[in-house]
Amino acid sequence: MTSVQNLLLPLNGNRVYLILIFLMWLGLGCSPKTTIPPSNKVVQQATKNIKDTVPEEIVQKYPDTLVWKNVSDQYPPIISPEEINIQEKVIPSYSKGEKVFLKKKYFLSLLIPLKSNQYTNSSLASNRFVQFYAGALLALEDLERNNLHLEINITDTEYPGFSAQKFMDSIDYTKTDLIIGPFEREDLKIVTGEALKKQITVISPWQTSTKIAKENDFYVQLKPNLKEHFIKITENVCSLYNRGEVTVITHNNQEGKAWFNYFSETAQKITGNKSYLNHFTVSEDSLQSPNTAFVRMFSTNPPKAVILPYYSYNDEEKLYSVVRRLSADKGKKEVFVYGMPLLHDSERIDYEYYSTLNVRIAISDFMDESKYEVKNFKKRYYDMFGEIAGHDAVKGYDVFMxxxxxxxxxxxxxxxxxxxxxxxxxxxxxxxxxxxxxxxxSRVNIDFDFFENKQIQIIEFRDSGFKVID
Structure with missing residues (x-):
């Protein structure tokens, strides 16, 4: 575990080494409060026209510190809140008539599977969690610029010997205002349970489940659960189509039946009609045989829209098979295909299918590449790290903002x-x-179990790209 009181330095050029050097340092178990200077190589790349004295490197099998001297004032070292005399002053404020207490400084713990003990330039640079962390650094930079002081303790949950229970047993609760993570579901259950006892808020950016916490008003889940996506799709189709015009397509198994039942029950709550949606089942054999999978569905009273509930990467091949056969069997008939985020994220689905099938997707994280703010973030990210910002980098920025x-x-x-x-x-x-x-x-007089983000959008493929329509 390490503490980061501030940010990595905003230098130009290839900056993935900033993260790699930091993670190497993190994995080797340095002292808990240490400033994080840029690497020797990075300083040389970024300051070719600046005559600075570069750092002296102490090369050991298990280095504890790096000794630096005569660093230019242009890149001052990061100092702790104690050194800049930030006080933990409690300030009363008011929100909706209720008193809240604001601190001058907040202590956060980030539990994230960085795998810092397995560092290599290529593997860490492509690691989704390293990208998340790098995006978070840019958010912290913006927050610091607005005078919000955060002290971040980072724990690599993939480092050998990590235990969620041991972590919670050893945490300094007087200096922990909020915990972000961990990623693993069982670890998250332990952390949320222990944090509830100490009344510490836990934020989960990654897990989507209704079974993590019970009667826990200190747990916040930022990723909407599966059924919220189903509800959003059902609300949209019920607002656009009449009874019998929408078909839910599933494989002929118990899971498929359960999916349809949930869609049907949700549609009934919205419309009052028990048979608002139709159900069509397929098998692996029918999907592999030409002109057998969906010919019957399109031959008489063809649907105007279909819903594909496949959401897990374990179902990616099934989803691809359904999409491929739909595209072939529909002929010239127009149909709108609704799907889950997997339909957007899968590398198996070509853009040709998006266009041919008028794809609409229920999604909680959608990045509009045309937005100025997104373009600016990607430029900042590349300038700092020398890498293209992916989905997880933007997610890290958003979560910390x-x-x-x-x-x-x-x-x-x-x-x-x-x-x-x-x-x-x-x-x-x-x-x-x-x-x-x-x-x-089924419990009586229950208020709620946890807080959850329920904001989901419907995006549609139009003019060679996805656009938000609902």
């Missing part, structure tokens, strides 16, 4: 004050609501 802005406005238990408020960021929109665990919905 969301956390930082709400800490600044409402304090460490901000989730209570932002219910139903829609907040828009580069890629992610957040609208926090109270949710109940599926396993506990």
């Amino acid at each position: 969301f956390i930082g802005k709400n800490l600044e406005e409402y304090g460490s238990k901000f989730q209570e004050h932002i219910i139903s408020q829609r907040q828009n960021y580069l890629m992610s929109d957040f609208e926090i609501h109270k949710s109940v665990s599926d396993e506990e919905k």
Whole structure:
């Protein structure tokens, strides 16, 4: 575990080494509070026209520190909040008539699977969690510029010997306002349970489940669960199509039947009609045989829209087979195909299918590449790290901007004050609501189990790209 009181230095040129050097240092177990200077190579690349004295390197099998001297004032070292005399002053503020307490400085713990003990330039540069962390650094830079002081403790949950229980047993609760992560579901259950006892808010950027927490108003899930995507699709089709015009396509198995039943029940709640949606099942054999999979469906009373509920990467091949046969069997008939984020993210699905099938997708994270803010972020990211910002880099930025802005406005238990408020960021929109665990919905007089982001958009493929339509 290491503490980061501030940011890596904003230098020009190839900057992936900034992250790699930091993660190597992280994995080798340095002292908990250490400034993070740029690597010797990076300084040389970025300051060719600046006559600075570069650092003396201490090369050991297990280095504890790097000794630096005569670093230019243009790149001053990062100093701790204690050194710049930031006080933990509690300031009363008001939100919707309720008193909240704002601190001058907040202590955050980020639990993230960086695999820093397995570092190589190529593997870490492409690691989705390294990209998430790098995006977070840019957010921290922006927040610091707005005088929000955050002290971040980073724990690599993939480092040998990590235990969620041991981490929670050893954490300094007096210096922990909020925990982000971890990624693994079982670790997250442990962390949320222990954090509830100490009344520390836990933010989960990655997991989507209704079974993590029970009666825990300190747990916030930023990724909407599967059924929220189903609900969004059903609401959209019910607003655009009449009874019998929409068909749910699944494989002929128990999971497929369960999916259809949920869509059908949701449509009934919206329209009052028990048979608003149709159900069509396929098999592996029919998908592999020409002119057998969907010919019957399109021959008489063809649907105007179909829904493909496939969401797991385990179902990617099934989804691809369905899309391929739909495209072939529909002929010249127009149909709109609704799907889950997998339909957007899968590398098996070509853009030709998006256009031919008028694809619409329920998605919580959508990046509009044409937006100025997105272009500017990607330029900043490339200038700092020398890498192209991917989905996870933008996600890291959005998550930490969301956390930082709400800490600044409402304090460490901000989730209570932002219910139903829609907040828009580069890629992610957040609208926090109270949710109940599926396993506990039969309980009497239950208020809620956890907070969850329920903001989902419908995007449609138009003119060679996806656009938000709902």
